[in-house]
Structures are given as C-alpha cells and as structure tokens.
Amino acid sequence: MTTATLPAATKPPRWNFPKTASAVGAVILAVIWLVPLLWALDTSLKPEPETTRAPITWLPESPTTDAYRSVIDQGDLIRWFFNSTIVSVLVTTLTLIVSVLAAYGFSRTKFPGRKVLFGLIIAGILVPPQVLIVPLFQEMTGLGLVDTYWGMVLPQVVAPVMVFVLKKFFDGISRDYEDAARVDGASRWRIVWSVMVPMSRPILVAVGIFTFIGAWNNFLWPFIVTTDPSMMTIPVGLANVQGSYGLRYAQIMASAVLGGLPLLIVYALFQRHVVRGVGDAGIKG
C-alpha cells in the first residue's frame, strides 16, 4: 500500500495491509460469534408458524412479542430469576468475606499449623466440585438442606482459588500501611476492612464479578440439590423448558434470551473490570 512512498528514515517500516486485513478478520469473527445470539433473538420475535418454515428466513415477517408474553405469563421464569439473584448474591458476598479473611490470616498472621493448613487449602484447588456431587448430596439430605437456598449456596462458597489469589495479592501490599494503622490503634480486624480491602478493590471487583457469573450460571450442583421447581435457579429451570414447551421455538428462544440477558447487561457494564481483573488474577496470580 502507500507506505512504500513514505520516507523510510522518518517512519518505522510499517505494513498497512495486515492492519486492514486484521480489522476485517476481527469483525468477521465477531459477527460469527454474534450470529447465534442474533438468531435466538430473531427467532424469539417470530410468530410460532414462521419459526418452522423450511427455507430459513432471517428477519421476522410479522415481528411479535407474543412469545415473551406467554413465557412471562407462565410465571416460573420470574421465580427462577428471583432465586438466581438470591443465590448468586449470597454466594458472591459470602465468598468474598470468607476468602478475604482467610487470605489475610494466611498472609499476615502466624499461628501453629498455618503452613500445613494453607497447603491443604491449596490442594483443594485440584478438587473438581463434580467429584463431590454424590457424597455432598447425601450430606445435604442429612442436614435437611435439599431444596433450600443454603443447600445451593454453601458448597459454592468454598473457593480455594480465591484464597490463593487474594493471599498472593495481599502478600504484595506493603506492610507500612498496616503499621501506620496500628500506630493509630487499629485492630487487625479493622485493618482488614479499612486497609487491605480498599487497597485491593480492583481485584476484589474482578473476583466478585467472576464469582457472581459462576454462581449465576452454575448448573450441576443446583440441578442436583433442587427438585422443587419453585426453588430452581434460571439455568436449572430452563433445562426443563424444552420438554414443557414442546416444539414452540419462539417461546424457547424467548426464555433463552430472557435467561441470558441479565448477565450480558452486567458484563457490558463491567467489561473494563472483567478484562483488567483477569489480568490481575490470572496472569500475575
């Protein structure tokens, strides 16, 4: 391209063609990634007969929100949405509190057996939650926590990775701030909340967002520990939708769109934190 005519001495050699090509490639890839979502949205706005027409059509001829209305009228989706919100908020809050305290304990205090305990918890990172479903379900039956919020929440709060990531982060915070706070008479408890937490806000936001997404989307455990439809979360409840709606695709896609929308919005709002947080937690951690 035109680069060749520029004086080579003043500008570093650049090759503009790949830049344009990569932008085009990037956009094509983005479109491919968006098509399934758009197709779902598209289907959900069609009247039922239009969804099963043989040569597929893109835009709905007579767009309608009937599918959304009937899905919402059935009522379950709102109930599941409510359950998902409660479960995800509880999981996120408790995970953050419990992990911050543990990370502080391992990073800044000394007590007998601290290293062994930390090693044990780190080994917990290797334990796939899927391995525990059978004994955990028995335990929940014994505790009477089947079909309860706590039954869904408590096992998800145990996140050894969080303790590990936060401990590493705390290790990197200079002790000078704490010493200053101590001179002012702050207890260690106060130091956690008024020194460590404010100083690690970006990573806590990122960890919090990922915990929230993980909890909202968790399928296997809530699926196993709930049998009562009124206690189900969105992912679990929607699993039965295909069966109960039969072949009404517009309604199925309407519930898929409604089930996916809340997190898409959360993500669009917090994208910056998510991207930066992955860097902090994943690469440096």
Add this chain to the structure above:
Amino acid sequence: MAVETPPRVTAGTPSTTAKPETGQPWKERWGGLFFVAPFLLLFVLFMLWPIVSGLWNSFFNTSLAGVKQEFLGLQNWRDLFGDPAVWSSLKNTLVFTAMSTPPLVVIALVMALLANRKGLLGWLLRFSYFAPFVLPATVVTLIWVWIYQPGFGLVNGLLTAGGFTEIDWLNTENRAMLAVVITTVWWTVGFNFLLYLAALQGIPAQVYEAAAIDGANGRQQLFRITLPLLSRTTGLIVVLQLVASLKIFDQIYLMTTGGPNHATRPIIMYIYETGFTSYRIGYASAISYLFFAIIVIVAVAQFKLFSGRGEAE
C-alpha cells in the same frame, strides 16, 4: 517471613501497652486462626468431609437412601476396571478434551491478537468474543439445539442453501461430539481470549518500538516477539483448558443426554447416572475417585512440565 509488628506498636503507643501484654501470649499465638476459621469451617464441611465420606462409601454397597450398608471391600474398585461403560465414558471425555482444547487455545490467541486495540472497535470485539461466556449452559444449549435442528435450524438451513445434504447433528453418532465441541468453543473461548489479551497488554510498547527501529516488520514482530513472550500464558491456558475440558458435563447432558447410543456420554455423566439414577452411591464414589485421580495426574504433570520450563528460562 517478617516478624510480627506489635513490639513496634508498644514502642510507639505506650498507652496501649497494657492490653497486648495481658492478652499477648494466647492472642498472638492463635489469634490469626480466627481469620481463617470461617473459610476453614466451610472447607471442612463441604469439601474435606465429602471427600472422606466418598472414599468411605466406595468400600460399601450403599444406596442413596443409605439405609443398608454392606461392606464390599475393594469390590466396587474391581468392578470399575471391568465395566465397559467406565472406559467408554472415559474415552468420550478424552476425545472431547482432545477435540476441544486445540481450537480453544488457538482461536483464543487469534482473537486476542485481533482485539488488542483501543477505541470503540476494540470494545465491540471484546464484547462479542467474550459475551457467550457469561451465558448459562442452559441458555447456550437451548440456542444451539435450535441451531442444529434438522429442517429449519440455522446450520442445516445454510447447508441446504449451499447445496449440501442435511445432517442430524445431535442424533448421528460421529457428528454429535463435533456439534458439542463447536458449541463449547463458541461458549467458552472467551475466557482464554481474556487471559491472552491481558498477557498481550502486559508486553511493554518499548519492546515493539525497539524492534521497529531495528527494522522488524509486523510478521517478524509477531513470531519473534509476541508469540515467544506469550509462551508462559499459553502453558497456563493449556493446563486450565485441559482440566476444564475433562470436567465436561453440562453441555452434553443438555444437548444429547449422552446419546446417541452413549456415544457422547462423559465420565461425570456416568457418575451422575450411577449415583442418582441407579442409586449406586458406593460405586459412583469409586468412579468419582478414578476421575479425581486423572485430574490430579494431569494437573500435576502439567505443573511439573511448567515449572521445569520456567527454571530453564
């Protein structure tokens, strides 16, 4: 480790000396445990205990009701090695892992290279590539089952429009796994993409400026600078991805329920069926342990490989 700070505190603030001194020996020695205690309690209750009770169960003929327990010794473990369903579901898990890991790493890298730009376009690209990752498995599978639908689904619609014959993706033995892999790549590649993107943004601009001054063109910069600098990230992503792929359950359960003819049933689904459909708790626990062992071996082997390479650098 640095020495605890209280001595300095007592020196600095004489008024508070009385308190730490009276409470010190006990508080100093065990106080830290209080911070760890809440996590530890949950860890013991909901991780350690199930691990131990699962192992215990694997030596018994336990049903889900848990009433009659007959000690079997190693019978469950012996059954395990002679059970073709264990091996076929293990094979399906490995096939899925082998098929899904390479695209999930390579496409993520390509996406990161493409989306590492500022401004609105960068934002839009990052949003599109990562958006599917935030969706629940059920939403993803509802959409993709519809896309794979014969007759009026999107994929088959495009195939027939292009003059090809339709494929009943989810009900054909050697196509169903491919369909699940495609869905999985679409759904989860965004996470690896973000890891790569973070690593890319961590490479200082001066490195490229220096290379440009030395006359390196775009291609040379990519292969001589960017990719080598990303090799640690690649290692990390491969480990995380292998372990994640081995844990496959949600998409397959929701898209094919392990069919057709168990051709896609992964090991976790066999555990689930054994425990919750056949109510053979003891046997399901034994299979869980086999799977657990595989995960640990993969993770430890990768870690060894990883840290070995790190030292060599």
